[in-house]
Every structure is written in structure tokens, then in C-alpha cells.
Amino acid sequence: MIKVSGLRKAYGSVVAVDGVDLHVREGEIFGVLGRSGAGKSTLLRCVNLLERPTGGSVTVGGRELTALGDRELRQARQGIGMIHQHFALLSSRTVAGNVAFPLEIMGVPRGERARRVEELLDLVGLAGKAGAYPAQLSGGQKQRVGIARALAGRPSVLLSDEATSALDPGTTQSILALLKRLNRDFGLTILLITHEMDVIRGVCDSAAIMSGGRIEEAGRIADLLARPGSRLTEELFPLPPAEPGSVTITFTGAYSGRADEAVVSQVVRKYDVDVNILGGALEEVAGVSAGRLRVRLTGGESEAALGYLRDRGLLVEVAAR
Known part of the structure; x- marks a missing residue:
């Protein structure tokens, strides 16, 4: 138009x-x-x-x-x-x-x-x-x-x-x-x-x-929520500065309607990892639940856990060490 x-x-x-x-x-x-x-x-x-x-x-x-x-x-x-x-x-x-x-x-x-x-x-x-x-x-x-x-x-x-x-x-x-x-x-x-x-x-x-x-x-x-490094996502869901090796998980449109699922608990049980939550926010945006969670994963099968999250339709970004 x-x-x-x-x-x-x-x-x-x-x-x-x-x-x-x-x-x-x-x-x-x-x-x-x-x-x-x-x-x-x-x-x-x-x-x-x-x-x-x-x-x-x-x-x-x-x-x-x-x-x-x-x-x-x-x-x-x-x-x-x-x-x-x-x-x-x-x-x-x-x-x-x-x-x-x-x-x-x-x-x-x-x-x-x-x-x-x-x-x-x-x-x-x-x-x-x-x-x-x-x-x-x-x-x-x-x-x-x-x-x-x-x-x-x-x-x-x-x-x-x-x-x-x-x-x-x-x-x-x-x-x-x-x-x-x-x-x-x-x-x-x-x-x-x-x-x-x-x-x-x-x-x-x-x-x-x-x-x-x-x-x-x-x-x-x-689409912007699903884009790595999106400034709009940063503005919508401000989080503390990313520490080296920390993981930012974004619930995007691809995960619509399931943003309240206990994915962190699932990862802990399935891959025997410890999850330290550094910050997070969940909002209704453009008619769907969306949000970001910044965590640190230690122990267990951390890489497999990240792959599992990506397979579920989540945007997963790992800060450079």
C-alpha cells in the first residue's frame, strides 16, 4: 500500500x-x-x-x-x-x-x-x-x-x-x-x-x-524476532550485557503458542545440564507470546541441549568467549 x-x-x-x-x-x-x-x-x-x-x-x-x-x-x-x-x-x-x-x-x-x-x-x-x-x-x-x-x-x-x-x-x-x-x-x-x-x-x-x-x-x-542480532528484539526485551559463553534463547513466532512450555526443565532432565538464569522477559508481541532468556549452561551435554532448543523452533545465540 x-x-x-x-x-x-x-x-x-x-x-x-x-x-x-x-x-x-x-x-x-x-x-x-x-x-x-x-x-x-x-x-x-x-x-x-x-x-x-x-x-x-x-x-x-x-x-x-x-x-x-x-x-x-x-x-x-x-x-x-x-x-x-x-x-x-x-x-x-x-x-x-x-x-x-x-x-x-x-x-x-x-x-x-x-x-x-x-x-x-x-x-x-x-x-x-x-x-x-x-x-x-x-x-x-x-x-x-x-x-x-x-x-x-x-x-x-x-x-x-x-x-x-x-x-x-x-x-x-x-x-x-x-x-x-x-x-x-x-x-x-x-x-x-x-x-x-x-x-x-x-x-x-x-x-x-x-x-x-x-x-x-x-x-x-x-521475522525480526527470529533474526540473530536484531536490534528490535534487543529493544523489546532488554537484558543484562551478554557474558562470554552465555546463551540467549529467543521465543519467536516459530514457537507461537508454546512460550510458556517448561523447555528449561526439559533440557535439564534430558541432557543433565545445570542452567543458571541471568535474565529474561516474556511479553505479548504482535498477537503472540514472545520473549528472551539469557542463561549459562554447564555440565552434561551442553551442545546437544542447544541443538534440542534450536530443533524446537527457538533462536539460540551463544556469546563469543
């Missing part, structure tokens, strides 16, 4: 996005993770050409946006909704007026606008707030207005620019649940940027890590 090829964006001598390739499948939630200054927001704004790229191409829904003229681009943008970090609501307009605003620009008749606004406010849980003003709303309610406005033109793609970073944890979870429901019920393709690992963990099917204007790694989360 979204294809970014060789994307570059420079502001004078400062390169914010440097040769980025990104592919987002139709109907998935794709998260771009990175620290402040990584180039995430610039990348997102290049996807709908709010920022005109210095080089490369952007294709959304089969249309190369970077090849369109102004009029065609305005039309194409109607299929792309955007949610902003700080809501970007018009303070002088009511909730209903904010949601109706893009429909007015699109020339939708008044009666149809009113019906659509009512439908959208009900969808995001704000049916009783149509006449309220932004100053009367909580942060979570403001963001729900922003989401309703982004959906006004019935887009197939939704872009989210740090949509939860200004919200408390409880409100963040409710907004993420809403995005997940919109993705599921309407088949929306969602590209979101965030610096919060909980966002990636909670709703994303695929992810990329961005640093210094470049993508360091990208792919389906289940």
Missing part, C-alpha cells in the same frame, strides 16, 4: 532522511521507532508530501505521489488521513466543526457532512461531545477528535505522528485499542511513528528502527 524508494530529504546541508526504502503492506499496522531527531516525522510527512522529498519516490495505493501535479496530489491526499501529535484542532470550532472541516474543503453537501460527522463521533466514542470546544476536552478526547477528522474522507491509509506521546499511559492504551479496531474493522493501513516501545509491542504487525535519517532494520515483527 505504501512504497518508499530511495527517499531523501535535505534542508540545506542538513540531511533529515537519507536514502530510505520502506514497504508497508495493505491492511497492516507498521511502526517506525526511533529517538528524537532520527528523521521519523520528516519521513512520515514525506509520505503524503506535506514535505516534498529532495530525492526518491513515494507510491501510495499504486499512485506515485512524487510524480503528481498539485491538483492531482490534492485529490490523492483525500485517501490519506493524518493524526498529529498535538492534535492540531481549531480552537474556535466545536468538535463537530473540527471533524467537518475536511469535508467542507472537499465540497461535501451540508446534510451529508452532518450525517458523516455524527457517524464518526459515534465511532470514536464522542457521540455526546459534538458541541464542545477543544479547550473543554481531555487530551484523549482531543486525540479522538483528531482521529475522527482524519477518517472524514474515508481514507485507505492513516498516518500517525506520535499520536500517543502527549497522553498518559491509560489514555494511550485506549487510543491504541481504537487504532487497532479501525485497522481490523475497516482494513485501514496504518503507518505510525513513535519513540515508545509499548506502541510497537501493543499494536504493530511490522516495524522499522530509524536512526540518523536511515532505516537500520525493518520487517514483520515475527
Whole structure:
């Protein structure tokens, strides 16, 4: 649904996005993770050409946006909704007026606008707030207005620019649940940027890590978890530094639904090894149980034990001595 090829964006001598390739499948939630200054927001704004790229191409829904003229681009943008970090609501307009605003620009008749606004406010849980003003709303309610406005033109793609970073944890979870429901019920393709690992963990099917204007790694989360040396796995499941000879066991998508099996006990009994647990974490990621365990194996048939774990579909990495 979204294809970014060789994307570059420079502001004078400062390169914010440097040769980025990104592919987002139709109907998935794709998260771009990175620290402040990584180039995430610039990348997102290049996807709908709010920022005109210095080089490369952007294709959304089969249309190369970077090849369109102004009029065609305005039309194409109607299929792309955007949610902003700080809501970007018009303070002088009511909730209903904010949601109706893009429909007015699109020339939708008044009666149809009113019906659509009512439908959208009900969808995001704000049916009783149509006449309220932004100053009367909580942060979570403001963001729900922003989401309703982004959906006004019935887009197939939704872009989210740090949509939860200004919200408390409880409100963040409710907004993420809403995005997940919109993705599921309407088949929306969602590209979101965030610096919060909980966002990636909670709703994303695929992810990329961005640093210094470049993508360091990208792919389906289940595939990244199964990739040796994956930075995303390190970020999702931080462990103490690996000691020489220590073993890191990652429960990946290949081991889906069995992450709570007593594999360590099985190894101890079967291969007569001693297991010293150095650290571990287990989480629900991309809809499956996944996690990492760092251990030291001594005695018995240690090599055979490692082979057994690999045969069970686990990623096993041994730190160099």
C-alpha cells in the first residue's frame, strides 16, 4: 500500500532522511521507532508530501505521489488521513466543526457532512461531545477528535505522528485499542511513528528502527524476532550485557503458542545440564507470546541441549568467549 524508494530529504546541508526504502503492506499496522531527531516525522510527512522529498519516490495505493501535479496530489491526499501529535484542532470550532472541516474543503453537501460527522463521533466514542470546544476536552478526547477528522474522507491509509506521546499511559492504551479496531474493522493501513516501545509491542504487525535519517532494520515483527542480532528484539526485551559463553534463547513466532512450555526443565532432565538464569522477559508481541532468556549452561551435554532448543523452533545465540 505504501512504497518508499530511495527517499531523501535535505534542508540545506542538513540531511533529515537519507536514502530510505520502506514497504508497508495493505491492511497492516507498521511502526517506525526511533529517538528524537532520527528523521521519523520528516519521513512520515514525506509520505503524503506535506514535505516534498529532495530525492526518491513515494507510491501510495499504486499512485506515485512524487510524480503528481498539485491538483492531482490534492485529490490523492483525500485517501490519506493524518493524526498529529498535538492534535492540531481549531480552537474556535466545536468538535463537530473540527471533524467537518475536511469535508467542507472537499465540497461535501451540508446534510451529508452532518450525517458523516455524527457517524464518526459515534465511532470514536464522542457521540455526546459534538458541541464542545477543544479547550473543554481531555487530551484523549482531543486525540479522538483528531482521529475522527482524519477518517472524514474515508481514507485507505492513516498516518500517525506520535499520536500517543502527549497522553498518559491509560489514555494511550485506549487510543491504541481504537487504532487497532479501525485497522481490523475497516482494513485501514496504518503507518505510525513513535519513540515508545509499548506502541510497537501493543499494536504493530511490522516495524522499522530509524536512526540518523536511515532505516537500520525493518520487517514483520515475527521475522525480526527470529533474526540473530536484531536490534528490535534487543529493544523489546532488554537484558543484562551478554557474558562470554552465555546463551540467549529467543521465543519467536516459530514457537507461537508454546512460550510458556517448561523447555528449561526439559533440557535439564534430558541432557543433565545445570542452567543458571541471568535474565529474561516474556511479553505479548504482535498477537503472540514472545520473549528472551539469557542463561549459562554447564555440565552434561551442553551442545546437544542447544541443538534440542534450536530443533524446537527457538533462536539460540551463544556469546563469543
